[in-house]
Amino acid sequence: MKYHQIDSNLFIKNRKNFAAAMQPKSIAIFNSNDIYPISADSTMPFEQHRDIFYLSGVDQEESILMLFPDCPNSALREVLFLTETNEHIAVWEGEKLTKEAAFKTSGIKTVYWLQDLEKVLFEMSTYADTFYINTNEHYRANVATETREDRFTKWLLAKFPAHSVAKSNPILQRLRSVKDPIELDLMQQACNITEKGFRRILNFVKPDVWEYEIEAELLHEFVRNRSKGFAYTPIIASGNNANVLHYVENNQQCKNGDLILFDIAAEYANYKSDLSRTIPVSGRYSDRQKEVYNAVNHVKKEATKLLVPGTIWKEYHKEVGDLMTSELLKLGLLDKADVQNEDKNWPAYKKYFMHGTSHNIGLDTHDYGLLHEPMQANMVFTVEPGIYIPEEGFGIRLEDDVVIQQQGEPFNLMGNIPIEADEIEDLMNS
Known part of the structure; x- marks a missing residue:
């Protein structure tokens, strides 16, 4: 990123404020945006989903944030999932966030690679009754493209049909409108x-x-x-x-x-x-x-x-x-x-x-x-x-x-x- 690193206390505070508005025994999930194709092997420049950025500071594709404030397993109350970096990625694209760098950026201690997502989510789901999904409800929104968030929500609700569903957006509308x-x-x-x-x-x-x-x-x-x-x-x-x-x-x-x-x-x-x-x-x-x-x-x-x-x-x-x-x-x-x-x-x-x-x-x-x-x-x-x-x-x-x-x-x-x-x-x- 071109910009100087942001104080992680901003994201720690934002997560705390969001968690305070959640129902008991609930998990909120936030996804990065896609990298959108143009044609052949060309893509548009990546733009991070503002909600996951607001809550974590992570400015990288294929990232997922889960918040479960009252999880009995304290290690799973804030969890980041990232693409595992390797030598090939480092040579061709530049190194992605390490677990240590992700903690420095976000203040989140529990960081997994994406391949562990289903296993960790299953454990978290056994403690929870409700999933907060992140839908776009901005008054000017007119989105024809299915987003990564949309696809994940479809998968989540099919995988866990017995859980209740709540919306993250009303909480974010209120929190994001007042600036730190x-x-x-x-x-x-x-x-x-x-x-x-x-x-x-x-x-x-x-x-x-x-x-x-x-x-x-x-x-x-x-x-x-x-x-x-x-x-x-x-x-x-x-x-x-x-x-x-x-x-x-x-x-x-x-x-x-x-x-x-x-x-x-x-x-x-x-x-x-x-x-x-x-x-x-x-x-x-x-x-x-x-x-x-x-x-x-x-x-x-x-x-x-x-x-x-x-x-x-x-x-x-x-x-x-x-x-x-x-x-x-x-x-x-x-x-x-x-x-x-x-x-x-x-x-x-x-x-x-x-x-x-x-x-x-x-x-x-x-x-x-x-x-x-x-x-x-x-x-x-x-x-x-x-x-x-x-x-x-x-x-x-x-x-x-x-x-x-x-x-x-x-x-x-x-x-x-x-x-x-x-x-x-x-x-x-x-």
């Missing part, structure tokens, strides 16, 4: 790397540069700072491309007078950052562009103030909608009749600001979080209002990642990244 100080430090590092990339391109962007050239500059800066690269597929959208919300082609030339909307960010140690900025290709905003830019920035600042303990996500978005409506009226994009006659299920402001303002962020860009429950301190949310005007040939989105505080306004993990229009102009022309 170690996690916040890792997210801060991801944001700091993102800052370096953004500052780099402020000095790089000029008329006639290509979107993909900017993408290459960002990737260079991210990787040289111990990131695997982009936290998600980058959006580098010049001109009217910005009005396609998930524009990812990044294959157009940036023209003088256009704006470039960036939705780009680095990951670090599997933790994500999520940044949006909109800059002028020429280094100067037009009067109209700056007017709209400042309106978006105003909504962002006011929306950020609303992210405090006790806030309900849906109610927050209604308040932000009111803020945006006010700005769109000032900009002449809406009139009073538009607002008076709006469909309450699709308010008038949605014509120019059609997506949500905030989502949880952490190990996933759209991270776990129970959105019907009040917000808590140490939850991390994006704040990302935008105004998109196809008829004027540009769109503007601004986004930072903020940590809810017990008292006062959220702490902005991206507070050092330039955002004011005048500051961006000064940096681009310095």
Whole structure:
């Protein structure tokens, strides 16, 4: 891994918190992700399942974690199963985790090789009544591929049909949404790397540069700072491309007078950052562009103030909608009749600001979080209002990642990244 080793106390604490929420006489099981094939002998880069990483720190394929807090055999209360490394693997792929290295990473003392899985699981099952299975219940999930976790669950339930079944995901949704100080430090590092990339391109962007050239500059800066690269597929959208919300082609030339909307960010140690900025290709905003830019920035600042303990996500978005409506009226994009006659299920402001303002962020860009429950301190949310005007040939989105505080306004993990229009102009022309 490119990142520095994470303090194993994070994973020890995460397992303790998860175990405290489990039913008596139950086993929770978590699998690594697959390495997904492309064709022939090619594969996609491995990405660890965030749940097993959250609970163990193990960042390796073909790994399984089992938690059985009240097992009569104390050695089997936390168990890791790993692929046994050997000389052939070491030569061709690099050495996998040894049992000693796995303990150093995770704090788990009992580590078996995968070939012992069925034997050990059978012993554990004789003491247990319930299996916790790990299903994907994220509100945005739309998964067509059968995962390693899915296959294991099928096998498990066929092998042990007399055991009851419970779900891990509701526990993880609650635990993962509130960040530990170690996690916040890792997210801060991801944001700091993102800052370096953004500052780099402020000095790089000029008329006639290509979107993909900017993408290459960002990737260079991210990787040289111990990131695997982009936290998600980058959006580098010049001109009217910005009005396609998930524009990812990044294959157009940036023209003088256009704006470039960036939705780009680095990951670090599997933790994500999520940044949006909109800059002028020429280094100067037009009067109209700056007017709209400042309106978006105003909504962002006011929306950020609303992210405090006790806030309900849906109610927050209604308040932000009111803020945006006010700005769109000032900009002449809406009139009073538009607002008076709006469909309450699709308010008038949605014509120019059609997506949500905030989502949880952490190990996933759209991270776990129970959105019907009040917000808590140490939850991390994006704040990302935008105004998109196809008829004027540009769109503007601004986004930072903020940590809810017990008292006062959220702490902005991206507070050092330039955002004011005048500051961006000064940096681009310095």
